[in-house]
Amino acid sequence: MTTVLIILTIILLPVLYNMLVPLKPPRLDGYFKSGQTFSSKMEGVTQTIIKQVGDKVYSEVTLAPGSAGPPEHLHISFDESATITKGTLTVKLNNEVIEMSAGSRISFPKEQYHTFSNNTNSEVVITCDQDSDYIPVSFVYSLAQFYPLLDSSSKLNMVHLLFKASMFGDLFDSYVVDAPVNAQKTIKMILRPYARVLGYKLYDSKSKP
Structure with a gap:
């Protein structure tokens, strides 16, 4: 006992x-500053902060050649959107895989499984260049x-x-x-x-x- x-x-x-x-x-509040970076070698991803406005963060994501990107996942409370500004990105959304080139817009609605990767020999850059392209801080x-x-x-x-x-x-x-x-x-x-x-x-x- x-x-x-x-x-x-x-x-x-x-x-x-x-x-x-x-x-x-x-x-x-004001935690992130323009130009700050953080990265994951495993995912092959580097995030560069463009700006923080209140609880919204705008960033630029660079994927190294051949990078796997994040594991397939979803978000409950926010959508993701951005513009591919360099290279060709492989996108997976709800089991559909497509190749998207520079100038294309990516959109991942909340509660939808998604991921992205770089299957090329060149760098890929994704940029939050519109007001709606923020991620919660x-x-x-x-x-x-x-x-x-x-x-x-x-x-x-x-x-x-x-x-x-x-x-x-x-x-x-x-x-x-x-x-x-x-x-x-x-x-x-x-x-x-x-x-x-x-x-x-x-x-x-x-x-x-």
Whole structure:
């Protein structure tokens, strides 16, 4: 009986702590400045900030030759749109794959699975050049914090990603195609208290652009 109580205490204490000491969201007013960059070698993607206007971020995305791009995913709360300003981009939207050249507009509606990649030997550039082409600052902030983990050589890379994602919750509005969205949300909710106890944070100064 004593052993059971100890185990329950160990399991429940982080949950109680998470309830009594809620996470404070990061202050993102004016967080990004024009010209800042962050990148992922694994995805072959570099993001360059054009500007931040309130909670909207406009950026330019450069895909290196042969880059895989992000995993197939969807967003719940926002659409994505931009103009291909250089090269030929391979786009996948709801299982349809097409090649799009410079001058074309890409549009990924929310709740639609999508991804993009560069299957050529030349650089591809995607630019937010219209007022509607913004991304929520909370999502861009999350990406900047996640990219270093994606490129980590640690054997526990996936574990670190899961715990970090649990800290961000809905701030990181991206859900991969491999599992139901509600299941991914539930996993993040369950892991969050333990991630906090293990020292995971919403901010890592090394990840600032």
